[in-house]
Amino acid sequence: MASGEPAVDLWTLSDLTTPWCIRVVATLRIAEHIDAGITDIDALATATGSDAGALHSVLSYLVTRGLFIEEPLGRFALNDPSRGLLGPGAFLSLDGIGGRMAHSWSTLPTFVKTGKPGYADMFGAPFWEDLDAHQDVAADFDALMSYAGHGTPSAALQLTGGWDGVRTVVDVGGGTGAMLAELLRAHLHLRGVLVDLPGPVARSREVFEAAGVTERISVTPQSIFDPLPGGADVYLLRKVLNDWPDQEKVAILRRCAEAVRPSGTVVVLGGVVPDGIPRPLRIEMVLLGGRDNTVTEFRELARQAGLELIAAEERAPYFVVECRAVATG
Ligand SMILES: C[S@@+](CC[C@H](N)C(=O)[O-])C[C@H]1O[C@@H](n2cnc3c(N)ncnc32)[C@H](O)[C@@H]1O
Structure with missing residues (x-):
């Protein structure tokens, strides 16, 4: 490595594990459940209709990334970073605008090759038309645009x-x-x-x-x-x-x-x-x-x-x- 160059690791940079694990727990509203007192992995799995073993793997992985705290006997607790999922982090849910955004990145090759968005290929209509046809997602988008701290003071x-x-x-x-x-x-x-x-x-x-x-x-x-x-x-x-x-x-x-x-x-x-x-x-x-x-x-x-x-x-x-x-x- 030339002196002055930042230490960069290709495989760390390109790893998708963390972004997808975060989106899955946002979609399952795990932070809300923990905040409401459901902390045991089996109870979390039942509350969210998930496979307990798979969910446990995802949460334990996120603990290694600094999100959530794992307590003895398969119990999880919130820490400051995971509390973010109770606020703006909720927009990372794959059910709302966060899902449209996450999946849209997989159309980047289309944009790079053509200079045009591949959004309609994936979602069946261009972005604003798609939102117009899905007012729940549109409302989520509006909320994302206007939530405190996102825009201009x-x-x-x-x-x-x-x-x-x-x-x-x-x-x-x-x-x-x-x-x-x-x-x-x-x-x-x-x-x-x-x-x-x-x-x-x-x-x-x-x-x-x-x-x-x-x-x-x-x-x-x-x-x-x-x-x-x-x-x-x-x-x-x-x-x-x-x-x-x-x-x-x-x-x-x-x-x-x-x-x-x-x-x-x-x-x-x-x-x-x-x-x-x-x-x-x-x-x-x-x-x-x-x-x-x-x-x-x-x-x-x-x-x-x-x-x-x-x-x-x-x-x-x-x-x-x-x-x-x-x-x-
Ligand atoms: C990225 S948002 C920005 C919203 C707002 N200016 C802000 O800063 O939060 C773009 C806005 O353009 C609006 N928009 C998109 N196409 C439009 C059109 N053809 N006519 C009117 N508004 C449109 C969307 O509904 C959305 O509110």
């Missing part, structure tokens, strides 16, 4: 020129409205418009109610490829563009450019990376065929859509790009 979302002069903000592909709700809570003068597919928009009601911002919100269930509600000051696209190939990105940006009021701003959070750094490998590639763009690439996509970049900088946890509509005529 939106209240801290900065805008060149600040929020004081902004009246209306449209969250384009805003899911169930978690970011919009936080933004309106932080800026009491703002009004918000949520644009997304009918399923997430329907699920946004309780998010806005819980945040106490319903009065200042309007919702628009529609496609982001159709004309957007017009005349707002700010159009937000968080983790939306990187779901799509470049041509579709331009189409979505063009809808924003058409809709934004003349001195307004289109803000892109996620999906653009600074020039000169390696482009991240994201699951959006295998789910949807989407990739991040460098700033230089994005500037060109924005230009095609009638937008010009006015800022591109790290505003943790996102690299944020702001654009203005190019004045015509």
Whole structure:
């Protein structure tokens, strides 16, 4: 090994045992059962309809990886890492969106060979259509998108020129409205418009109610490829563009450019990376065929859509790009 190179072992790197064991225990909700007092391996197997010997092997293996504690007489207990399965780790269940994500990785060869996602070959329909046909998985996806800690601390979302002069903000592909709700809570003068597919928009009601911002919100269930509600000051696209190939990105940006009021701003959070750094490998590639763009690439996509970049900088946890509509005529 050359000095300075990290110690890497091919077989450790490529081993699938741990990821699959974790997904199996997440699917069987083992952590919930242990938390509820079912700790004996036979009782866990009965509660989850599993083979006791096989389940014992999986749990004992995970103990060696630092998840769970094995006590005498085949009893298991939770430790801090396995308690994660009671929270966000539950999304690793193969029954919900976690299953779609895990299995999608096996279509990576298709993406690499064709540049297009193999998702529909595996699940029978492209990603968004598949979710539309399986509203339980769609609801799981929405929850994953909006669970605390996954997204932006939106209240801290900065805008060149600040929020004081902004009246209306449209969250384009805003899911169930978690970011919009936080933004309106932080800026009491703002009004918000949520644009997304009918399923997430329907699920946004309780998010806005819980945040106490319903009065200042309007919702628009529609496609982001159709004309957007017009005349707002700010159009937000968080983790939306990187779901799509470049041509579709331009189409979505063009809808924003058409809709934004003349001195307004289109803000892109996620999906653009600074020039000169390696482009991240994201699951959006295998789910949807989407990739991040460098700033230089994005500037060109924005230009095609009638937008010009006015800022591109790290505003943790996102690299944020702001654009203005190019004045015509
Ligand atoms: C990766 S999620 C991001 C959600 C949200 N912006 C966030 O940051 O949590 C992408 C969103 O795009 C929405 N979407 C996908 N295709 C759409 C379409 N054709 N029209 C409207 N929304 C769409 C999805 O429903 C989903 O809410």
